[in-house]
Structure formats: C-alpha cells, structure tokens
Amino acid sequence: METVRKRSKKREAIFEALRMAKDHPSAEMLYSRLKPMYPDLSLGTVYRNLAVFLGDGDVVSVGTVAGQERYDADTSPHAHFICRCCGRVLDVNSPALERMDEAVERETGGRVTGHSLSFSGECAECLVKTAV
Amino acid sequence: METVRKRSKKREAIFEALRMAKDHPSAEMLYSRLKPMYPDLSLGTVYRNLAVFLGDGDVVSVGTVAGQERYDADTSPHAHFICRCCGRVLDVNSPALERMDEAVERETGGRVTGHSLSFSGECAECLVKTAV
DNA sequence: CTCTTTGCAAAGAGTTTGCAGGGTG
C-alpha cells in the first residue's frame, strides 16, 4: 500500500529552496537558510523530505563532501566540480555523457539508471587565496 | 615539520589487502578481512592508515555507498559502476577522461587535481535476482 | 632511547527514527 501524499508548506519551502540554490546544499545548509523564515522548522523534517524527493526522483544526490551529502534539484545529466579546499560544488557542462550509459551497460551487463561525474581540485577563489 | 614515517606490519597489510581487493572495500570490509590474520587489529587503525594513504595519494576514495566510504588502490583514471541494489562497485574502462580535465579548468578557472565518474543502477547479478 | 603506531574506548558528526501533537483534505 502506498501512502497518500499531502501538501505541506514546509515541504514546498524545502524543495523551492533547493531548486533556487545554485550551490548544491546539504541538509544542514538548507535548514539554516529556511530557519529564519520558518522558526519552528526541524532538521529532521529537512532530512525526511529530502528522502522523499530522492525517492520520487525529483532530487539527486551529488555525493558526499566533507562528510555531508549534497543535493541537486537539477536532475538533468550534468557534471560537478568539487573544490576540496572550500567544499564548493559547481556545475560543469558535460559533453554527451548519455551516450556512455549504453557503453557501460554493454561492459557490465547491468542496467544504468544514472551517472555522476565530478571533478575535484581547487576552485578559482581558493586558487587566489592559496597563491597569496 | 613533517613527521617521519616508520614501517608497520599492520599498515602494509592494510594497503596490500586494499591493493588485492577488486571490490573497492570500505574501512569495515578491510577490517573484517584482516581481523582473522591480525586478531588484535583495531578498526581505528584501519581508518588511520586509510587517511595516511589518501594523504599520500596512494589510495583514492570512490565515493560513499550506503553511508560507507569506499576506497581504491588503483589511482589511475577510471570510472566506476555502483549497484544501488547490492552496493557492489565495479570498474569501468572510461574513455579519455583526462582530456576533460583541461576543459573543466577552462570553464571554472580552477585547478583540477582529479575526477570521479560513476554510473549507478543495477548490476547484472541483481538484474537476474530482480527478474525472478 | 625517541618518536611513530596501535588498541581500546569514548567522543563526534551526520542522519534516522519513535512518539505525541498539529495540519491537510
């Protein structure tokens, strides 16, 4: 039996905040951004709703940065650049990654339902700081 | 000041176990494999040494699967296929990913020191099980 | 003998979960 989904201000606010954010926030980042507007918001609710979004396929996990899972409401195939210095996560326009899915299916015999390409290093801002 | 590194049976055993493993094990997986041979091995030691390997660049993190970080002693550029069903992590022969590094540096203005490409889905074995 | 490495166990950090109360349809 599948549970009926009811609307909720909090849930919509969480999704909207994630959709608007360009920095692929973690649960805690979303929480502290929404807290001022929803003073009685709880961190558990953020986690619970993120799990719902993931289950519905409306949100995707970008990976774990510094121990925290990072999320993205842009589910179209694209890559990320993760700065190991400041933890920033940037979008990267990836060239035809979709084609590679079939290649991997042929190689492994499995079924590919998604991919994630991420580059790591130091972002432009951190390079400047480090260069000092 | 940099600390002098001394040899240690445990450390070498951990690295060797990781180098031999083809399943990109987690700290706990390595621990339980080595435990029979080194009964007084401690999980903390495995974590500590993995951190050393990562720092030395001798080992690479493949990402977090089901909450556990997975490691790979093969630091050459290659992609992975992660089964979201059983958690298996398989190697994939990735086509010229190196070339993409420069492209990303041009796009972001940062410096790329590594990349990680992973595909997710269901592996061949899980497909069979699911098909039943 | 000096300094690194380890075992053990406690501490931390991030995430999940149980329960009673509030919200939605």
Place this chain on the structure above:
DNA sequence: CACCCTGCAAACTCTTTGCAAAGAG
C-alpha cells in the same frame, strides 16, 4: 475525522581522537 506531516530528542552508524603501551629505527 482519518491520516499525513512535523518538532523534539533519543538512538544509530560511521569516523575520529586521546591516552598509555608496544614497536620501529
């Protein structure tokens, strides 16, 4: 008014850390 959703806090899991003892050079 039935059932979903939330706040709160405790519980859990994975990882890190402090300390005294063991090991390497």
